[in-house]
Amino acid sequence: MVSADRAPRAYLDHAATTALRPSAREAYLATADVLGNPTSIHASGRRARAALDDALDSIAADLGVPRTWLVLTSGGTEADNLAVRGGALGALAADPTRTAVAVCATDHPATLEAARALGTSHEVRELPVDADGRLDPGAVDEALADGRVGLMTLALANNETGILQDVEGLAAIARGHGTLVHTDAVQAVGHADLPAPGAVPLMTMTGHKIGAPVGVGLLVADPDVPLVPQSAGGGQQRGVRSGTLDAPHAAALAAALHETLGDAEAERARLRDLGARLRAGIRALDPSARLTAGDGVDVADHVVHVLFPGADAQSLLYLLDERGIDASAGSACSAGVTQASPVLEAMHVPEHLARGALRLSLGWTSTQDDVARVLAALPEVLERSRAVASLTR
Numbered sequence: 001m002v003s004a005d006r007a008p009r010a011y012l013d014h015a016a017t018t019a020l021r022p023s024a025r026e027a028y029l030a031t032a033d034v035l036g037n038p039t040s041i042h043a044s045g046r047r048a049r050a051a052l053d054d055a056l057d058s059i060a061a062d063l064g065v066p067r068t069w070l071v072l073t074s075g076g077t078e079a080d081n082l083a084v085r086g087g088a089l090g091a092l093a094a095d096p097t098r099t100a101v102a103v104c105a106t107d108h109p110a111t112l113e114a115a116r117a118l119g120t121s122h123e124v125r126e127l128p129v130d131a132d133g134r135l136d137p138g139a140v141d142e143a144l145a146d147g148r149v150g151l152m153t154l155a156l157a158n159n160e161t162g163i164l165q166d167v168e169g170l171a172a173i174a175r176g177h178g179t180l181v182h183t184d185a186v187q188a189v190g191h192a193d194l195p196a197p198g199a200v201p202l203m204t205m206t207g208h209k210i211g212a213p214v215g216v217g218l219l220v221a222d223p224d225v226p227l228v229p230q231s232a233g234g235g236q237q238r239g240v241r242s243g244t245l246d247a248p249h250a251a252a253l254a255a256a257l258h259e260t261l262g263d264a265e266a267e268r269a270r271l272r273d274l275g276a277r278l279r280a281g282i283r284a285l286d287p288s289a290r291l292t293a294g295d296g297v298d299v300a301d302h303v304v305h306v307l308f309p310g311a312d313a314q315s316l317l318y319l320l321d322e323r324g325i326d327a328s329a330g331s332a333c334s335a336g337v338t339q340a341s342p343v344l345e346a347m348h349v350p351e352h353l354a355r356g357a358l359r360l361s362l363g364w365t366s367t368q369d370d371v372a373r374v375l376a377a378l379p380e381v382l383e384r385s386r387a388v389a390s391l392t393r
């Protein structure tokens, strides 16, 4: 049984997962009651197929791509694996000299580890970022120049810092070298401008960051891109991703995406305002705090990532948690946060700063009260965290 702890909490961890949207819950439940496998030819199957088709039509219209570009998956991790491994292997099959894959050094393990898991078939080239966490177009050009890189993958918005990459600009460089591009847009949907429809041939999204339930993701994939399937089975979804088609999750994803993108302009402005209040409040209460994304660095609207010198991330989270505030240090997707974040290491953030990293992330249920609560708690939390950290140094 889940404990009935119902004390209201300030949830500032929407980058880990956000609240289920009522529209997505309703769409899920309504479709879950439709009996039938969407690939069965009988009337029940056809009803399930119609529900699935409605969902896919809605998603395709909202993303501005043909429906044939949509491959449903179980989440972002699976979509990333299909894109990175399936795309790199597909490129190699088409051209045996394409024996390398390039990955942004600060990317999520779902792409970094997927590239590494290619094993001996591929050399993995990690693309370095600068101190602002951004890829340098010149370095990308150089890394791809020998024409051996079959696929380059880069996250549009970093899952820890929220820092945005110029995906369209870097994709144009890659195209010049005949390199296929994949972007992980998991953290960007609803919080940053997505690439123009079709500008990037492979793009990952996941449902639970936008208000659909956990368990559904999407690879937006140009059907002309050869993808080697990463699981064998009944050949659904043009043979690229086998498995019974999941109409209820597709319906929930469609509802959540429609609401997210429909609301995006106003909602992004609202979150930018909450984020600005958080940053200003933090600067006022601790002038030594450093915002990880410096001035002029574009960041997704929902992430405020701060480095508190002399503090310790683990105790910060614990002390905030005690006060009813949910936050995060590194990515919630990586187990244990005591070790320095590889993202901050790749940005050459000094260890004494990296140890005091805090990620506050906003979402569609965030309010000014959430911001006020964290700002009210931080002075004491910082003092105590620094006291703890000084004992362990």
Ligand SMILES: Cc1ncc(COP(=O)(O)O)c(C=O)c1O
Residues within 6 Å of the ligand: 015, 016, 074, 075, 076, 077, 078, 080, 108, 110, 155, 157, 158, 159, 184, 186, 187, 206, 207, 208, 217, 331, 333
């Ligand atoms: C950038 C990024 N990519 C991929 C994932 C994995 O997505 P999922 O949890 O749907 O597997 C996450 C999860 O936090 C993420 O932030």
